[in-house]
Amino acid sequence: xxxxxxxxxxxxxxxxxxxxxxxxxxxxxxxxxxxxxxxxxxxxxxxxxxxxxxxxxxxxxxxxxxxxxxxxxxxxxxxxxxxxxxxxxxxxxxxxxxxxxxxxxxxxxxxxxxxxxxxxxxxxxxxxxxxxxxxxxxxxxxxxxxxxxxxxxxxxxxxxxxxxxxxxxxxxxxxxxxxxxxxxxxxxxxxxxxxxxxxxxxxxxxxxxxxxxxxxxxxxxxxxxxxxxxxxxxxxxxxxxxxxxxxxxxxxxxxxxxxxxxxxxxxxxxxxxxxxxxxxxxxxxxxxxxxxxxxxxxxxxxxxxxxxxx
Numbered sequence: 645x646x647x648x649x650x651x652x653x654x655x656x657x658x659x660x661x662x663x664x665x666x667x668x669x670x671x672x673x674x675x676x677x678x679x680x681x682x683x684x685x686x687x688x689x690x691x692x693x694x695x696x697x698x699x700x701x702x703x704x705x706x707x708x709x710x711x712x713x714x715x716x717x718x719x720x721x722x723x724x725x726x727x728x729x730x731x732x733x734x735x736x737x738x739x740x741x742x743x744x745x746x747x748x749x750x751x752x753x754x755x756x757x758x759x760x761x762x763x764x765x766x767x768x769x770x771x772x773x774x775x776x777x778x779x780x781x782x783x784x785x786x787x788x789x790x791x792x793x794x795x796x797x798x799x800x801x802x803x804x805x806x807x808x809x810x811x812x813x814x815x816x817x818x819x820x821x822x823x824x825x826x827x828x829x830x831x832x833x834x835x836x837x838x839x840x841x842x843x844x845x846x847x848x849x850x851x852x853x854x855x856x857x858x859x860x861x862x863x864x865x866x867x868x869x870x871x872x873x874x875x876x877x878x879x880x881x882x883x884x885x886x887x888x889x890x891x892x893x894x895x896x897x898x899x900x901x902x903x904x905x906x907x908x909x910x911x912x913x914x915x916x917x918x919x920x921x922x923x924x925x926x927x928x929x930x931x932x933x934x935x936x937x938x939x940x941x942x943x944x945x946x947x948x949x950x951x952x953x954x
Contacts, residue, residue: 647952648757649678650744652691655765657733661721664729665898665935666766666779674763674931677941678948685952687757691744691764694787699742701790702783702817707774711735711781724776738766738781745788745930749883752926753796759916759927759951761888762788763944767932769811769887770836778809778836784930785887786817789824792883799823802881804872805830806864806911807889807932808899810839814887815850822847825879827872829853829864831892831899851875860902864892868911876918884919884927886912890934890943898935908943912950925954 656668678686699708714722714730721729741764748760768785770778789801802825803818805811810830815838818824822845830839832854839852853867876884890908892901912929919927929951934940 646685646687646757647948648687648689648748648751648760649763650689650691650748650760651675651763652740652744654733654736654740655691658737658766659731659733660729669937670934670940671763671765673937673941674944677945678763680945682949686948689747689751691740691762692747693739694743694746698746698791699782699787701794702786703773711738711776728776728779734766734781740764741766741768742782742784742787745784745928746791748928748930749788749792750795752928753792758925759929759954761929761948761951763931765931767889768930769805769807769814769932770809771813772816780813783813783817785885786814788885788928788930798882800825800879800881801883801885802827802876802879803885803887804828804876804915805887805889805932806892807887808892808896808901809835809889809933810852811887812836812838815839815843819845819850822849825849825876825881827851827876829855829867829872831855831857831901834899849879855901857900858902860894861904861907864901864903864907865910868914873914873918877921880922882923884915884923886915886927886929887932888929888947889932890940893934893936893939893943895936895939896934905939905942905946909946909950912947913953916950916954919954927951927954
């Protein structure tokens with residue numbers, strides 16, 4: 645068994661305009677990096693469109709249909725907030741992003757892949773139950789978690805998040821459900837201003853570990869080793885989903901953490917060890933942020949190398 649890569653050309657069709665950091669070239673840079681000979685054994689799969697039913701497990705159906713109805717003509721955009729907009733190709737991309745995350749769950753549950761990486765966009769972890777924000781429309785990781793429950797009957801599903809920004813949307817969707825676990829390391833203060841340690845969820849099922857601006861490898865690794873990984877181990881998930889944002893890299897322009905490329909390989913390896921212990925090696929990763937194209941390519945390659953070593 646090996647690692648499956650889910651993506652789709654439609655994810656390149658979402659374009660929020662010139663100079664927007666969440667641009668199609670982000671995904672192009674990831675996919676180019678994964679053309680290296682190191683990744684010849686990746687199973688390359690097409691991300692399907694998510695159904696309304698799949699997305700509506702994480703978001704109210706009225707919200708889902710409202711987003712799906714926004715289809716501006718080619719060359720036009722509908723502005724959602726100061727940094728989030730819907731273009732002509734956005735809905736198709738968002739359906740493939742959520743569908744790719746759900747299909748990645750099926751791949752590891754069916755057993756034909758040990759790990760899966762959904763290289764998709766738009767990202768998802770800022771999407772709250774009824775609110776798109778922070779470049780996000782549907783919460784891909786949450787859609788994947790609820791799909792794991794609905795199709796596969798899993799009782800304990802965890803999402804862990806090492807994006808530089810707190811996944812306020814995932815926390816909002818998970819926090820009242822003790823069978824779902826969310827943990828995040830993230831810069832604070834930073835957008836969106838959530839993710840304090842005292843935000844613990846209904847049953848201690850939310851773990852937030854903020855990092856100061858300028859924190860680097862030492863602080864990041866200590867935070868995961870001392871706080872997040874022990875809490876995840878205690879939760880004992882049946883499936884582990886990773887919100888894989890690479891914008892904590894020292895080269896990223898949108899925040900001030902100072903991670904090295906090797907740190908993304910390290911945390912992925914640590915999560916794979918935990919997946920061996922609790923999940924039958926089942927681990928799904930979904931692309932979130934990362935806005936320096938070279939750093940994104942290198943860090944995502946380090947991440948996938950570690951997944952392939954599972």
